[in-house]
Amino acid sequence: MFFNEVSRRDWFKSVGLGVGAAALSSVGLSDREAQADFVSQKDKTTGKLLDGSQASPCTLQADGTIVRPAVSLPKISETDVLVVGAGPAGCCAAIAAARLGVKVTLVERYGHFGGLATGGLVLHILGHWTKQDGKSVQVVQGIGEEMMQRLEKTPNGIINRQFAKNPTLDAEAYKYLLVEMITEANIEVLLHSWCCDAIMADSPDPATGNPTVRGAVIQTKLGPQAIIAKQVVDTTGDGDVFYAAGAAHTQREYNIGLVSRIGNLDRINPPKDTKAPRHLGDAEPVKGVRWVNMQGPSLDGCDVRVLSQLELQHRKQIWKQVQEVRSTPGYEDVYLMETAPQIGVRITRVIEGVETLTLENAKAGKKYDDCVAIGGAWNGDHIGWQIPYRALLPKNVENIITAGRSLSAEPLMSDVVRVYPNCWASGHAAGVAAAVAAKSDVTARAVDISEVRRNLLAQKAYLG
Amino acid sequence: MNQSTQRKKETASRLKTRLIVRRMVRFASAIAFFFVLFFCSATLVKSVCRLSPLLFLTSFLPNREISSSFEISLFKFFSSLIILSCVVRRRFFCQYLCPLGTAVDAGIWFQRKICPKSFSRRSLPVRPKLAFLFFALLWTSFFLSAAFNLNVRQFETISPFAYDPLAVVSRLFSYPLKPTAAMILFFMCFLASPFFLRFVFCPCGILQDFLNIPYRFIKKLFSKDRVPTVLRKKDEHHSRRTFFATLGASALGASLLAGAVKFSSKLTPSFFRPLGARSEDDFLVLCARCGRCAAVCPSKILTPIIATSTKKELSASSVFFIGQTPTIDFNKGFCVPECVACSQACPTGALTPITIKEKAARPIALAIFELEKCLLYYDRECSICLRECPYKAISEEWSEEAYATIPIIDPKRCVGCGLCVAFCPGEPTLDEYGVPIEEDKNAASSRDKALKMVMRQPQNTRV
Numbered sequence: 001m002f003f004n005e006v007s008r009r010d011w012f013k014s015v016g017l018g019v020g021a022a023a024l025s026s027v028g029l030s031d032r033e034a035q036a037d038f039v040s041q042k043d044k045t046t047g048k049l050l051d052g053s054q055a056s057p058c059t060l061q062a063d064g065t066i067v068r069p070a071v072s073l074p075k076i077s078e079t080d081v082l083v084v085g086a087g088p089a090g091c092c093a094a095i096a097a098a099r100l101g102v103k104v105t106l107v108e109r110y111g112h113f114g115g116l117a118t119g120g121l122v123l124h125i126l127g128h129w130t131k132q133d134g135k136s137v138q139v140v141q142g143i144g145e146e147m148m149q150r151l152e153k154t155p156n157g158i159i160n161r162q163f164a165k166n167p168t169l170d171a172e173a174y175k176y177l178l179v180e181m182i183t184e185a186n187i188e189v190l191l192h193s194w195c196c197d198a199i200m201a202d203s204p205d206p207a208t209g210n211p212t213v214r215g216a217v218i219q220t221k222l223g224p225q226a227i228i229a230k231q232v233v234d235t236t237g238d239g240d241v242f243y244a245a246g247a248a249h250t251q252r253e254y255n256i257g258l259v260s261r262i263g264n265l266d267r268i269n270p271p272k273d274t275k276a277p278r279h280l281g282d283a284e285p286v287k288g289v290r291w292v293n294m295q296g297p298s299l300d301g302c303d304v305r306v307l308s309q310l311e312l313q314h315r316k317q318i319w320k321q322v323q324e325v326r327s328t329p330g331y332e333d334v335y336l337m338e339t340a341p342q343i344g345v346r347i348t349r350v351i352e353g354v355e356t357l358t359l360e361n362a363k364a365g366k367k368y369d370d371c372v373a374i375g376g377a378w379n380g381d382h383i384g385w386q387i388p389y390r391a392l393l394p395k396n397v398e399n400i401i402t403a404g405r406s407l408s409a410e411p412l413m414s415d416v417v418r419v420y421p422n423c424w425a426s427g428h429a430a431g432v433a434a435a436v437a438a439k440s441d442v443t444a445r446a447v448d449i450s451e452v453r454r455n456l457l458a459q460k461a462y463l464g
Numbered sequence: 465m466n467q468s469t470q471r472k473k474e475t476a477s478r479l480k481t482r483l484i485v486r487r488m489v490r491f492a493s494a495i496a497f498f499f500v501l502f503f504c505s506a507t508l509v510k511s512v513c514r515l516s517p518l519l520f521l522t523s524f525l526p527n528r529e530i531s532s533s534f535e536i537s538l539f540k541f542f543s544s545l546i547i548l549s550c551v552v553r554r555r556f557f558c559q560y561l562c563p564l565g566t567a568v569d570a571g572i573w574f575q576r577k578i579c580p581k582s583f584s585r586r587s588l589p590v591r592p593k594l595a596f597l598f599f600a601l602l603w604t605s606f607f608l609s610a611a612f613n614l615n616v617r618q619f620e621t622i623s624p625f626a627y628d629p630l631a632v633v634s635r636l637f638s639y640p641l642k643p644t645a646a647m648i649l650f651f652m653c654f655l656a657s658p659f660f661l662r663f664v665f666c667p668c669g670i671l672q673d674f675l676n677i678p679y680r681f682i683k684k685l686f687s688k689d690r691v692p693t694v695l696r697k698k699d700e701h702h703s704r705r706t707f708f709a710t711l712g713a714s715a716l717g718a719s720l721l722a723g724a725v726k727f728s729s730k731l732t733p734s735f736f737r738p739l740g741a742r743s744e745d746d747f748l749v750l751c752a753r754c755g756r757c758a759a760v761c762p763s764k765i766l767t768p769i770i771a772t773s774t775k776k777e778l779s780a781s782s783v784f785f786i787g788q789t790p791t792i793d794f795n796k797g798f799c800v801p802e803c804v805a806c807s808q809a810c811p812t813g814a815l816t817p818i819t820i821k822e823k824a825a826r827p828i829a830l831a832i833f834e835l836e837k838c839l840l841y842y843d844r845e846c847s848i849c850l851r852e853c854p855y856k857a858i859s860e861e862w863s864e865e866a867y868a869t870i871p872i873i874d875p876k877r878c879v880g881c882g883l884c885v886a887f888c889p890g891e892p893t894l895d896e897y898g899v900p901i902e903e904d905k906n907a908a909s910s911r912d913k914a915l916k917m918v919m920r921q922p923q924n925t926r927v
Contacts, residue, residue, distance in 0.1 A: 126845060255862070255869055279843060293843040295869035297862040317867055359851060378848065412851055419845075 082229035087115020089404030089427030090235035096431030119342035128421035142461035144424030257294030258314035270330025301345030353408025372429035403430035638755025740807030829880030
């Protein structure tokens with residue numbers, strides 16, 4: 001019997017410390033095994049890389065400069081297509097590439113997939129409809145459409161999914177769905193990994209003379225680790241990889257807000273003629289919960305001081321807004337459910353691509369030979385605009401493709417590009433292009449566009 | 465056979481032949497006019513309108529700024545010919561060119577068929593004298609004020625030129641036809657007495673009479689064998705009708721004048737005008753109300769003032785005097801950035817012809833913004849106005865106070881095209897929580913917009 005074999009003191013001690021661990025341990029283990037496992041985990045030596053001999057801290061030199069030593073990095077993975085950033089664009093890129101049978105590694109800085117769509121609580125699927133010849137057409141299809149279809153089958157997954165309407169999804173449902181889809185696609189996943197550097201080939205590309213990207217360095221709790229890849233897809237949004245690789249880009253300032261969710265909206269009972277409070281946001285699939293967007297000031301979203309300042313300021317504002325709602329008669333039960341774990345940075349770095357999208361061309365419906373995706377209109381009454389493959393390619397670096405909000409576009413156009421159905425579409429294209437390039441062993445610039453388009457169409461993407 | 469009877473018969477047959485010729489010419493000219501109106505370019509229609517002696521005298525003469533292009537010189541020449549003809553031949557324009565002449569003929573024919581004993585079975589023998597005097601006074605004051613650059617607004621704003629026959633016909637085909645009470649009344653008046661309209665109401669006709677006076681006076685002086693004119697024939701039978709007609713015309717004239725004085729005293733320029741419009745005073749003087757600007761507008765946003773909702777703000781007299789002048793209805797759409805057709809189509813110069821390059825410097829309105837109707841105020845993503853503005857006049861600014869991003873309109877850049885208003889999704893509709901909801905975009909037009917077009921005040925008008 002359990003009590004006979006363990007002293008009472010030991011038993012209390014282990015219960016006191018190990019309640020959480022016991023709860024976490026798998027159901028199949030016996031109680032004793034669970035306890036043993038807990039003890040061993042507690043005492044296990046970790047931090048293999050920091051065993052003194054391998055530590056390579058930076059040095060503050062006498063002249064005040066701080067120097068990082070040149071060290072060789074451990075290689076955590078070698079892959080065909082490395083997708084950095086698992087937001088809407090990154091997930092689409094990874095899934096699309098994996099479905100073409102190449103080895104895909106997906107790197108994400110947070111512990112979940114979906115980026116701003118889930119962590120940023122941006123739930124509104126804006127702009128995948130356009131109006132062509134007076135008819136509404138859904139231009140963002142492929143993997144994005146597949147996600148929406150699967151969300152429809154998920155309880156509380158998506159609402160307002162109707163013809164020519166902009167639906168709203170639920171962050172948790174989408175997080176779950178992405179886990180499902182990414183596991184199905186057999187993608188190597190590295191979460192909690194910040195991409196902190198690019199890895200370049202030691203000699204420039206012979207055809208163009210440009211430096212070539214050969215992978216990326218991720219910052220983990222075990223220090224920096226290297227991932228080597230044939231093709232890199234930068235879907236970080238902030239362009240972390242192409243920035244590190246020295247690709248030409250523009251740094252932009254744009255509105256940075258913080259989204260929140262409020263609950264108990266199904267229990268409000270305002271007396272007649274009450275003016276509704278202002279910050280009530282929009283409906284989302286979960287009953288009684290609404291997500292409240294925020295515009296925020298236009299600042300540099302890569303500046304950590306800016307982000308810190310805004311996190312403080314926005315949280316105060318959200319608290320104030322919710323108190324305003326609660327002080328309205330009939331809205332007393334409303335409460336602040338959560339603020340987004342991820343701050344809503346809209347646009348930061350935008351690559352200088354071979355081709356740049358302009359709003360004027362988009363309105364005029366300019367056609368490109370190498371169109372790999374079609375973007376939608378926010379208000380559904382524009383024609384669709386083509387995304388050429390060249391807008392995803394940096395001018396001066398090889399083997400890196402960007403997608404999502406950082407693709408090459410003028411400022412006003414970036415504002416149209418950044419909404420996430422467009423990220424789905426461009427991510428899908430980037431993933432397929434990277435996979436095709438990796439398969440045929442050519443640089444991303446030299447990839448056969450007709451092959452990319454054929455594969456995109458096979459994956460049900462819409463190309464006009 | 466009696467010689468005088470013989471001569472009378474000859475004269476009668478000659479007159480009859482002349483009448484037939486006249487009717488045929490008049491019919492042909494009406495057909496030509498309608499043909500031009502329907503099938504020809506704005507330039508040609510504009511030119512045809514310029515043939516009217518009334519429009520010529522009331523727009524070209526006072527409007528010295530009109531550039532003397534070949535086209536304009538040509539029409540000045542033709543108009544001068546027509547006016548000269550009017551001087552020597554009584555009502556030359558009415559008799560041969562006026563497209564309404566045929567309508568009057570048709571009216572008479574119709575009347576004789578259905579109502580042979582009506583009041584105007586025969587022509588009105590005598591021109592109502594007071595009405596004649598009234599118009600004479602009006603013309604004199606108008607030309608004097610034009611000649612000496614005086615601003616005699618009560619005479620100018622009365623704009624009898626609005627009833628120039630060519631302008632009236634052009635207007636009928638310029639705006640989408642919606643029978644108004646005034647039009648029905650006008651039509652009934654016409655059926656009751658085509659002659660009344662022709663001789664009493666038509667300012668163009670009376671102007672021609674006016675032009676003809678000196679010639680007839682001279683002719684009378686030098687001719688011993690006075691030809692009995694309709695004017696001089698005293699017909700007792702008609703004296704009572706003449707009296708009533710005179711009284712009616714005078715009452716009309718007097719009320720017009722009184723209304724004009726009353727109206728002009730409180731006239732404020734509070735209507736959008738098409739591209740290239742002159743100052744409101746000048747515009748009202750020069751505008752013939754022909755509606756050519758509206759006819760050529762590709763987005764059909766030009767309407768007469770009486771067809772807009774603002775007419776409720778107008779007094780009855782204002783509606784009468786300026787009701788037919790064109791204004792912009794921004795609810796119907798926006799002014800296409802690459803179009804200056806309206807300014808080019810104006811026959812009288814009330815709108816100065818401008819080029820697309822000049823367009824940005826001639827704003828027609830100003831967009832203003834109302835925060836509480838804007839989607840951004842309700843934390844939603846929008847910025848559609850910023851993206852749509854063809855003149856890059858809208859920017860966004862973060863307001864710490866409102867904790868919202870606010871569109872800012874630069875009045876220096878805003879041309880007033882109304883595109884932002886057309887694209888503004890508008891005030892959000894509220895759901896059961898009193899909260900904005902996503903809605904079918906087709907319903908957007910019925911909602912209040914966050915952007916609104918307003919008149920430019922003189923201080924923020926760019927020169």
